[in-house]
Amino acid sequence: MTLPSIEVARGLTGAQREAIADLERRVLVHDGGRLKLEWGVLGQRPPDEANDLLAWDGDTLAGFCGIYDFGKDPELSGAVDPSYRRRGIGSALLDRTLELLAQRGRRSVLLVAPRATDSGRRFAQARGATFDHAEHHMELEGQPTGPPEPRPSTVGLLVRPAIEADRATVVSLLEDAFGDGAAAFGATDPHDLALVVERDSAVVGTLRLSLEGNAAGVYGLAVRSDLRGRGIGRAVLYQVCLEARRRGAYTVTLEVEVGNDHALGLYTSVGFELRTTEDYFSLAI
Numbered sequence: 001m002t003l004p005s006i007e008v009a010r011g012l013t014g015a016q017r018e019a020i021a022d023l024e025r026r027v028l029v030h031d032g033g034r035l036k037l038e039w040g041v042l043g044q045r046p047p048d049e050a051n052d053l054l055a056w057d058g059d060t061l062a063g064f065c066g067i068y069d070f071g072k073d074p075e076l077s078g079a080v081d082p083s084y085r086r087r088g089i090g091s092a093l094l095d096r097t098l099e100l101l102a103q104r105g106r107r108s109v110l111l112v113a114p115r116a117t118d119s120g121r122r123f124a125q126a127r128g129a130t131f132d133h134a135e136h137h138m139e140l141e142g143q144p145t146g147p148p149e150p151r152p153s154t155v156g157l158l159v160r161p162a163i164e165a166d167r168a169t170v171v172s173l174l175e176d177a178f179g180d181g182a183a184a185f186g187a188t189d190p191h192d193l194a195l196v197v198e199r200d201s202a203v204v205g206t207l208r209l210s211l212e213g214n215a216a217g218v219y220g221l222a223v224r225s226d227l228r229g230r231g232i233g234r235a236v237l238y239q240v241c242l243e244a245r246r247r248g249a250y251t252v253t254l255e256v257e258v259g260n261d262h263a264l265g266l267y268t269s270v271g272f273e274l275r276t277t278e279d280y281f282s283l284a285i
C-alpha cells in the first residue's frame with residue numbers, strides 16, 4: 001500500500017482549513033475529548049511560513065500535523081483519521097515535520113497527546129519521546145462564580161492593556177512563574193490582548209486574553225510571587241471573565257498544569273470545569 005502524499009502548506013487556505021476541521025470531526029467521533037488545534041492560530045498562519053503538514057489520500061485528508069511555535073520548544077499537534085491508523089502516516093508526518101524544524105535549528109519538540117485515547121501516548125513512546133508534563137483543559141460556560149470577597153490586597157486592582165514600558169516587568173513575571181518569558185506580549189496573534197494587573201501604580205501580575213467570536217481564552221496568568229495567596233489571581237480572573245462576556249464570549253477556556261492544585265482550586269472557585277487532559281511528550285530532533 002502506498003502512503004498518502006504529504007503537503008507542506010505555507011499559510012492555510014479556507015479549503016485546507018475546512019479539510020482539517022472535517023478530519024477533526026471524524027477523529028472526535030472516534031476518540032472523544034478534543035484536539036488542541038488552536039483554531040485562532042490556524043486562521044492566521046503567515047503565508048510565507050511552513051507550519052502545517054497535510055497527508056492526502058486523493059481528496060481525503062488522512063492526517064494532519066501543525067507546528068505551534070510560541071514557547072521554548074515548538075508544540076506539535078495533530079491526528080490521523082481513525083480508518084487510516086497504523087499504516088505509518090503519523091510517523092511520516094512527524095518525520096517530515098522534524099526535518100523542517102531541524103532546518104530551522106530547533107533541537108526538540110513537544111508532542112501533544114490527548115488522554116481521551118491511548119494512541120497518542122503509545123505513538124509518542126514508540127518514537128522514543130519522554131513524558132514532560134500534562135495540562136488540564138478547563139472551561140467556564142456563562143457567568144463566572146462571584147464576585148469574590150474583597151480583601152485588602154485586591155482593593156484598587158486595575159487590569160489594563162500592557163504597553164511597551166511594561167515589557168521588562170512582564171517578562172520577569174513570566175520567567176518567574178513559568179520559567180519562560182518568551183511568550184510575553186503574545187504579539188503573534190491579533191486576537192490576543194496582553195494585560196497587566198496594577199496595584200498602587202506597580203505592575204503585580206500579567207495575563208493574556210484571547211477573544212474570537214463567542215469563545216475566549218486566558219493564558220499565562222501570573223501574579224508576583226510575594227503577593228500570591230492573597231486573592232489577587234481570583235479577583236483578576238473574575239474581572240477578566242466578566243469583561244470577556246461583556247465583549248460577547250460565552251465560554252472562557254484555559255489550561256493548567258496537572259499537579260498545580262493551587263491554580264486548579266482557584267479556577268474551579270471561579271466556575272471553571274475540567275474538560276480534557278493532554279500529555280506533553282518531549283522528543284529530541
Ligand SMILES: CC(C)(COP(=O)(O)OP(=O)(O)OC[C@H]1O[C@@H](n2cnc3c(N)ncnc32)[C@H](O)[C@@H]1OP(=O)(O)O)[C@@H](O)C(=O)NCCC(=O)NCCS
Pocket residue numbers: 027031077078079080081084085086087088089090091092111112113114117118119120121122123124126127
Ligand atoms: C497518534 C496517531 C497520530 C498515530 O498515527 P498513526 O498513523 O496510526 O501512527 P503510525 O502508524 O505511524 O504508528 C507508528 C508506531 O506508533 C505506535 N502506535 C501508534 N498507535 C498505536 C496504538 N494505538 N497502540 C499502540 N501503539 C501505537 C506503534 O509502535 C506504531 O508502529 P506499528 O504500527 O508498526 O506497531 C493517531 O493514533 C491519532 O491520530 N491519535 C489521536 C490523536 C493524537 O493522539 N494525536 C497526538 C499524537 S502525539
